[in-house]
Amino acid sequence: MKIGFVGLGNMGGPMAANLAKAGHEVAGFDVAGITIEGVNSVASLADAAKDAQVVITMLPNGAILRGVADELIPVMAKGAVLCDCSTVDVESARAVANLCASHGLESLDAPVSGGIGGAQAGTLTFMAGGSAKAFAAMTPLLDIMGKKTVHCGDAGAGQAAKICNNMILGATMIATCEAFALADKIGLDRRKLYDVVSTSSGSSWSMNAYTPAPGVGVPSPADNDYKPGFAAELMLKDLRLSQQAARSVDADTPMGQLALGLYAQFVENEDGLGKDFSAMLPRFASKSRE
Ligand code: NAD
Secondary structure (H helix, E strand, C coil): CEEEEECCCCCHHHHHHHHHHCCCEEEEECCCCCCCCCCEECCCHHHHHCCCCEEEECCCCHHHHHHHHHHHCCCCCCCCEEEECCCCCHHHHHHHHHHHHHCCCEEEECCEECHHHHHHHCCEEEEEEECHHHHHHHHHHHHHHEEEEEEEECCCHHHHHHHHHHHHHHHHHHHHHHHHHHHHHHCCCHHHHHHHHCCCCCCCHHHHCCCCCCCCCCCCHHHHCCCCCCEHHHHHHHHHHHHHHHHHCCCCCHHHHHHHHHHHHHHHHCCCCCCEHHHHHHHHHCCCCC
C-alpha cells in the first residue's frame, strides 16, 4: 500500500518503520526533519498525502492535528483514509472526521495504548472510532503496528475510550504508589506488598504489569531510574483531556479531577517533568502527611 505518515516522533517513527518493514511504501513527513530507516522522507505534507491510499498522523495535540488535516485533506485522493493515531480531544477528532466526509474521504481516530516500547515492538493497542468501512480498510495496517484493535464506535469513540482508560490508569497508578509509600512507613516490605496485592483485589495493571517500585515485580521504568516509558507530562495531558470531556458532557469524575491535580503539581511545581508517570512513588515516599 502507499502510505503517508505525518509525525515521526517517539511513537510515529517506530510505527512508520514497522509499516515499511512489512513491505509498504511509506512517505514520511515531520516538521523537525526526522528521517526513519526504510521510510521515504518527503519535503511537505502535500507530498506525503498525494497518491497515498492511507495517511496516518501521529501528532502532539488536537490543535496541531486540525492544522495538519486542513492541509492534507484537500490533497488526498477521493476514497483514501485519514487515520489519526494521536491522543487528542474528542471534539477535534470529530471535526477532522466531518471535514474528511465533506471531501469524500474516509477517516478513523485510532489512538494507542502501549507507549514507546509498544510502538517499537509493534504491540500497541488501538481504540478506533469511525465507519465500518474505514475500520476494515485500516485493520491490516493497525495489525502490523499493534497486537489488538477495538472498533469502539463512530468518530470520536476511539479518543473517548483512550481518555477513559487513561483516567483509570492515572488514578490506579497514584493509588498503587500511595500504598507502597504507606507500606514503607508502616514497615511492610515492598516485595511482600507486591506478592499480596498482585494476586488480590487491589491488583491492577499499574501493580502487576508496570510495578512502580524498583526491583519489585516485573521489570519497569522504576528499574531504569524512572526514565519514561510513559512520561508524567503525557499522563497530565490525558487527564486534562478527560476532564475537558467530562466538563463538556457534565459528568461527575472526582477521582479523575484529583489525579489531574496531583500530576499537575508533580509536573509543574515539583521534579516530575521528564520522568515516568510511575515516579509518583518516590514523590509520595519523600513526603509527609500535610
Ligand atoms: P513526539 O513529540 O515525540 O512526536 C510528535 C511529532 O510530531 C514530532 O516529531 C513533531 O516534530 C511532529 N510534528 C509536530 N507538528 C507537526 C506538523 N505540523 N507537521 C508534521 N509533523 C509535526 O510525541 P510522541 O510521544 O510520538 O506522541 C505522539 C502522540 O501519541 C501524542 O498525541 C501522544 O499523546 C500520543 N501517545 C504517546 C505515548 C508515548 O508514550 N509517547 C503513548 C500513547 C500515546
